[in-house]
Amino acid sequence: MTLKAEEITVAYRPGLLSRSARPVLEGLSITLEKGETVGLMGASGSGKSTLGRVLAGLERPQAGAVTYRGNEIREMGREEYAVFRQHVQVMFQDPTGALNPKKTIERSFEDVLRLLRVPPARRGETVRDALSPVGLDEEVLPRLPSQLSGGQNQRIALARILLLDPEYIVLDEPTSALDVSVQAQVLHLLKDLQEERGPGYLFISHDPDVVGFMADRRGVLRGGKFCEEE
Amino acid sequence: MSALLEVDGLSVTFRGEQTVHAVSDVSLSLAEGEILALVGESGCGKSVIAHAVARLLPPSAVVSGSIRFQGRDLLSLPEREMVGVRGNRIGIILQNPSLALNPLHTVGRQVAEPLRVHRGEEKGRALQGAARALSGLGFADPERTMALYPSMCSGGMNQRFVTAASTILDPPFLIADEPTKGLDRERVGEIAEGLERLARERGAALLLITHDLRVAGSVADRVAVCYAGEIVEAGPAGSVLSAPRHPYARGLIGSTPEGGFVPIPGSSPSPISPPPGCRFHPRCPHRTERCALEHPVPVRVGDRDVRCLL
Numbered sequence: 001m002t003l004k005a006e007e008i009t010v011a012y013r014p015g016l017l018s019r020s021a022r023p024v025l026e027g028l029s030i031t032l033e034k035g036e037t038v039g040l041m042g043a044s045g046s047g048k049s050t051l052g053r054v055l056a057g058l059e060r061p062q063a064g065a066v067t068y069r070g071n072e073i074r075e076m077g078r079e080e081y082a083v084f085r086q087h088v089q090v091m092f093q094d095p096t097g098a099l100n101p102k103k104t105i106e107r108s109f110e111d112v113l114r115l116l117r118v119p120p121a122r123r124g125e126t127v128r129d130a131l132s133p134v135g136l137d138e139e140v141l142p143r144l145p146s147q148l149s150g151g152q153n154q155r156i157a158l159a160r161i162l163l164l165d166p167e168y169i170v171l172d173e174p175t176s177a178l179d180v181s182v183q184a185q186v187l188h189l190l191k192d193l194q195e196e197r198g199p200g201y202l203f204i205s206h207d208p209d210v211v212g213f214m215a216d217r218r219g220v221l222r223g224g225k226f227c228e229e230e
Numbered sequence: 231m232s233a234l235l236e237v238d239g240l241s242v243t244f245r246g247e248q249t250v251h252a253v254s255d256v257s258l259s260l261a262e263g264e265i266l267a268l269v270g271e272s273g274c275g276k277s278v279i280a281h282a283v284a285r286l287l288p289p290s291a292v293v294s295g296s297i298r299f300q301g302r303d304l305l306s307l308p309e310r311e312m313v314g315v316r317g318n319r320i321g322i323i324l325q326n327p328s329l330a331l332n333p334l335h336t337v338g339r340q341v342a343e344p345l346r347v348h349r350g351e352e353k354g355r356a357l358q359g360a361a362r363a364l365s366g367l368g369f370a371d372p373e374r375t376m377a378l379y380p381s382m383c384s385g386g387m388n389q390r391f392v393t394a395a396s397t398i399l400d401p402p403f404l405i406a407d408e409p410t411k412g413l414d415r416e417r418v419g420e421i422a423e424g425l426e427r428l429a430r431e432r433g434a435a436l437l438l439i440t441h442d443l444r445v446a447g448s449v450a451d452r453v454a455v456c457y458a459g460e461i462v463e464a465g466p467a468g469s470v471l472s473a474p475r476h477p478y479a480r481g482l483i484g485s486t487p488e489g490g491f492v493p494i495p496g497s498s499p500s501p502i503s504p505p506p507g508c509r510f511h512p513r514c515p516h517r518t519e520r521c522a523l524e525h526p527v528p529v530r531v532g533d534r535d536v537r538c539l540l
Contacts, residue, residue, distance in 0.1 A: 044414060149497060150272065179271035179441060184485035184493035206414060209487030 008064035039215030093173035095153035151182030240295035267446035270456030325408035327388035338376025465534025
């Protein structure tokens with residue numbers, strides 16, 4: 001089972017009135033297998049995050065196709081597309097941006113549980129089960145994101161993603177806003193979770209040390225194309 | 231080298247619904263021309279120390295201890311006199327240059343401003359000074375650069391504008407608060423080297439606040455490691471970073487790429503209710519019963535001061 005992006009081209013117009021579009025990705029292809037980590041590097045603006053969003057179905061390319069379980073996502077029916085969106089998740093750089101600042105952590109979890117149609121009686125237990133693998137306990141539930149550290153919020157974002165039992169996670173600079181000791185904790189946590197549950201990761205980072213530690217394969221983006229692959 | 235700055239027993243708490251113990255009993259000194267890096271993770275109090283020295287803390291801050299700069303006690307200085315010290319004698323480079331710069335004013339006007347405010351120079355002369363300062367920071371065409379607005383420039387460029395404005399009066403003491411935060415790695419090296427060169431060329435002392443141990447190692451003469459509002463280890467940069475003695479300093483260096491990303495278990499304590507005894511003891515792999523009961527004071531061990539009972 002693979003997640004594939006083939007011959008992807010994305011271009012943005014630099015301004016509302018400009019006629020020509022600037023290509024960000026030019027006919028780029030990438031394959032992600034379950035259980036592996038592909039590192040994606042490149043300077044700011046090189047298109048790393050755009051490729052991640054395309055792969056997760058959050059952005060539509062001008063050309064090319066994304067296929068999941070052998071089917072192109074643009075041709076999927078509603079139910080099949082919902083399965084794709086559930087099983088291909090994105091974890092963003094800024095964990096506080098991923099969580100609603102006005103909702104307690106408990107309410108942020110409830111939104112996901114409602115979508116998964118978990119009966120109210122089982123929600124408490126489900127949340128506790130989700131927090132445990134990321135090293136948190138129920139103490140965080142009544143708090144707001146602003147009352148927790150960056151590392152704790154990033155773990156909560158990950159716990160919410162894990163509730164969806166993802167097969168692939170696009171990790172977009174997941175540790176670049178974190179302190180070094182918290183970064184080390186989150187990197188190890190991601191590795192442990194991959195070993196236990198086997199999701200495939202697209203690990204986007206500008207830090208070659210972090211990518212070297214995490215990735216089985218890696219590619220460097222420049223000018224909308226891979227300039228290095230190994 | 232004589233002491234330019236002497237901080238003794240500095241404590242800072244913030245009053246609100248709950249009292250936040252941001253800095254506790256911090257002592258440090260800085261000689262003329264010396265570069266001291268204050269390193270540690272978010273919330274450890276390193277920026278609060280820098281802001282206390284520059285007297286830039288909000289009114290809710292309660293500050294105790296003493297801060298002597300060039301023999302004067304900054305904490306008892308009236309604000310009117312402090313305004314003359316700040317900028318003129320102490321240059322402050324704040325983190326997030328995009329917020330430190332006014333988006334509505336040109337770069338030239340902002341870099342020249344200290345010359346106009348502190349020295350009363352007329353506009354044309356101040357702008358000439360700004361052009362020289364920008365040229366010294368590597369801008370090949372300073373006249374053109376001065377006409378730009380901050381939004382037209384990259385984060386690295388804006389950081390250099392803030393540096394130019396903070397150093398244009400040639401202060402003997404510079405405080406740089408996370409000058410490389412949020413920049414790409416290539417820019418980080420550029421900014422750090424630029425700051426070091428600037429301080430060394432002018433013989434200015436530099437208090438560098440950073441979470442980046444690489445930057446601290448490449449620039450500083452001495453390093454002080456902060457944890458939960460206290461300095462837990464301080465000494466020569468080379469020996470503290472290559473052979474740290476305090477368990478937290480060891481853990482911090484072990485969690486870097488060079489240390490193999492080995493995490494420290496647990497998380498930093500809340501500054502509202504720091505643990506009794508040694509503040510690191512709940513996470514320390516070497517803790518004893520004594521660590522939970524007794525609060526350690528800094529002890530001289532070889533070439534450094536270490537706040538540990540072990």
